[in-house]
Amino acid sequence: MSDRDDILQRLRAAPRGKAPLLPDVSAFHAALAAGMPASTPAARRTLFCEKMAFWHGEVVRVTHDSWPEKLRELCLAKGVRSLLCGERHAVALRGAGIEGLKTYDRPLEEWKAELFQNIEAGLTSTRGGIAETGTLIIWPDASEPRLLSLVPPIHFALLDARQIYDNLFTAMSEQGWSAGMPTNALLVSGPSKTADIQVTLAYGAHGPKELIVLLLVDEEELA
């Protein structure tokens, strides 16, 4: 008998006992929400920013029109000489005149060493944010590959302030994740870190040392 059949047979031979009903996660969250003040976009944004700051993530407010320019300023201020982006934002960023702009337009194998050694920052889009935990939702794809948010020491992430959800459960249900997941989906809460040496926190363990969220807000909110 194969190991597979053997394992399944042993499991099926076990006493069944009482079968629990399907857990109602939705009702649990509804009950939680009922006991809290109504969720508003402003409250979610405030909470998101507070939690992201707790994770050592920086939040910079930008507008839909001005963010490439702001990113240019940030790169200058941080001394970033090479910024990696996906094809999605390449045109806008080129328009802003960012120096050392590179597009992730080749398979990894063709430029692995360069990616690891010569790229100082990466920019990704996000699918939204999570207020409760200060978390970015990132779904890498053909335009913005997986390593764009991991290998460069600085990670810039563009987040639409209107797409901040209360918690992970509401984010995944409202965005319908269970209907189909991408090959890789990520939640990112701050820069990479470790406390493995004497429970002392250190940032930049293997991934980015800095995470800067470009929070897209309306013109009037910026003022």
Next chain:
Amino acid sequence: MNTQALRFVPASEFKERAAAAVADEHLRHSFRGAMDFLIGKRAAQFPDPVALEQQRALAEHIRKYSLARLPDLLEQLERKLTENGIQVHWAADPEQANRIIIDIARRHSTRLMVKGKSMVSEEIELNHAMADAGMEALESDMGEYIVQLDGEKPSHIIMPAIHKTKQEIARLFAERVPGAGYTESVDELIGIGRAVLREKFMSADIGLSGVNFAVAETGTLCLVENEGNGRMCTTVPDVHIAITGIEKVVEKLEHVPPLFGLLTRSATGQAITTYFNMISGPRRPGEKDGPREMHLVLVDNGRTQAYSDEQLRSTLQCIRCGACMNHCPVYTRIGGHAYGTTYPGPIGEIISPHMLGLAATHVLPTASSLCGACGEVCPVRIPIPDLLIRLRGEAQHDERPGHFPMLGQGAAKSRVIDAIWAGWAALYTRPALYRAFGWLATRFRALTPPMQSGWTVSRTPLKPAGQTLHERMAARKRP
């Protein structure tokens, strides 16, 4: 670089190692400090005990529900993963799991495998098997990297190098990492590890990872981490092999958030980890990175034995947060290495007997005062003290009718101990005899032996009172 892999030491020598550990002031001090830190961090995450109980109830429900449907969910998971392009393998025991992984590694002419944190890979002693097969398996989680560099095993499932001070790590790096100078700066030490391991991520042929949750409905493998090494291992090399115990499957994606939320809060007192990595397939055409080939190895290694008993099945509810060890007064005093098993502390005491058999592990379930701290903090409400008692029983008796025998059933059976308990029960079920015993013990209290086994190691001998409560109460009736 020390990549030699170690085999686990026998659990049967637990008592000797525990005695050595409690005598080690430095070890005691560092574990106490670290555990206090983690206990405080966890407590801060759960300010409202009522809300915590509701979350624990939901998490327990999800785990029980998933386990009740385990064979169906495993088949559903296999189907979805296969559809997603992930190859699924099943391994009944460590040998088979290692064989599967080594076969894949050989097919890709592997020289170097980089590993994200995986306790199941420790359980099957994969590093050792890889070394035997002439291939290098390198740990990339900072804590795991440190203990591997020093030729050790993890002493905690979440914080593998928690037994080491930064000075020890500074010396270790200066000695073993080419080009590294001596520094006690934690940032600089992490920087050294980062530089070494980034080179390895680039050159590795295979990345190996564990799995925190496997979602059957979408065919998704979820990984929880702070460092980013897990993402490196599952993204940079051409081949990704994930390995997990068969119990880690849940039915729906929506079952993940309640478990994930309790896992990180219980483990390190974090509301969330830096990364939550959900992988549902290898690189698709057009995508520019990610592994081209993906495998999942589902490991039994004694889990079906725990599953085959309704009470012991709750062992498999575990989501490996480590809170039980952080709160365990025994673990705090002896550290993880004394147990000699992959999983130390209370969870190790209840799961190791299924993996290694009671013959090798029967002492472990006795290494608890049954204080109940573990069960109190367990986020999925595993009744750990009840399971410890059950395993003590199984180790000392033949299997009961209607129950499957455990591996090593009755291994701790002893005629002497049986006789003691038979005598005890005879005494305590015969009130007149019991009262006579009390009378004698109090009248002849001067004859109480001065050496009382383990008791008098650090205590003065017990001595009965002058008169029993029975006598005094009886005397009151006849004024």
Next chain:
Amino acid sequence: MDDTGGRRYPAKPARVYLFGTCLIDLFCPEAGMDAVRLLEREGIEVDFPPDQTCCGQPAHSSGFPDQTRAVALAQLRLFPEPWPVVVPSGSCAGMMRHHYPKVFADDPALLAEAQALAERVFELSEFLLEVARVRFSDQGPPARVALHTSCAARREMGTQVHARALLDQLPAVEVAMHGHESECCGFGGTFSLKHPAISSAMAGDKVEALKETGAETFLSADCGCMLNLNHTLQKRGESLQGQHLASFLWQRTGGQGGRR
């Protein structure tokens, strides 16, 4: 199921049973007598069934279910009247209240009896506070004490809440918190015999924490913990000693005249 909150309490009864426990019977009978005195002072008659021996916990926690069952069965029917059963030990009370129903789970008739008994089992401090509703009047000089609550008392019976509330009725008594207060003292029944090195380390840390409070005495509602700590302290030549909560309460409230 635990008693850290939510248990409904009956009205104060005229009579109760006392389950004295085997450790108190042999090693600390005075604590048992003080429990009786405290109850009687409240006008409650105490019945001590002479056939009682041990709750069965030692065999239970050692993994000897048959012997547990036999000894538990020998206690099960000693309390036929519907009176409360008061136990001056959190861990024995926990055994009878929470584990007896599991011990007899496979026999519906015995299970029903075990459940009915479990409903009537009260740890002493819980009973004094919530059922007898005592109001103590403090008769002693200012005192600083520490309180060690056994693990079963804490996690199964909520004793630290009840014991503290009782001590709070004594204005001149200051209850000092000690480090790692909720941690086990290392007794654990046969654990202290099987794993002396670990058990001793735990007991050693506990007595250090108790000493650090500067308390003149420490109190416990469990004889097992108290013996463990007192004999550890004696071996170390320390003057600090623990006292059963019942004895402290009795002495502190002036004995027979202490009822307000």
